[in-house]
Amino acid sequence: MFDRLKRRWNRKKLTDERFAFLFDEAHGDEIVVFDCETTGLDPKNDEIVSIGAVKVSANKILTNETIHLYIEQQRDISAKSITVHRIRNCDLEGAVSPEEAIERFLYYIGNRKLAGYYLEFDIAMINKYTKKMLGITLPNDQEEVSALYYDKKLKRIPQGNIDLRFDTILKDLSLPRLKAHDALNDAVMTAMMYLKLKNIKSL
Secondary structure (H helix, E strand, C coil): CHHHHHHHHHHHCCCCHHHHHHHCCCCCCCEEEEEEEECCCCCCCCCEEEEEEEEEECCEEEEEEEEEEEECCCCCCCHHHHHHHCCCHHHHCCCECHHHHHHHHHHHHCCCEEEECCHHHHHHHHHHHHHHHHCCCCCCCEEEHHHHHHHHHHCCCCCCCCCCCHHHHHHHCCCCCCCCCCHHHHHHHHHHHHHHHHCCCCC
């Protein structure tokens, strides 16, 4: 009941009816797995540098329906940030404005469920922009991949001392590693984790 009230209140705050579809009831099994590369780990002060997302449907990763956006920055990306995501200022030539990136992302995800690794952070980063642009936070249902892994692993390690690092999960699931610190590749790898975890009983 609380979730319904929260969703209703969120809907009332929407300032642009073009995005009313975000609040429609989701149908079908499609979900969107996404990842953000950012200038840091503080949603209040840091910015999104790139967004990568891929749809998953009927146990398939729809790699022909991905989205990968680079976003213009108002200030130079710090050297410390570059060492993490390897995106330099010169790599942002042709990047889109934050407003265009967020709008394209919202049209892409629609009302689908969202999944990701460390999803709470990525959602907080997106919400930073949607609050300013539209008055709302993302209303989409959400599923955390590391929580799926934890639940499967807990059956064999009941004391709960489980390594939830991205690389550890990828290796334990015997999944291939793509180029690291690329928002789209991270989204695709997370989608592989999601599908495998949904289709196995335990680890």
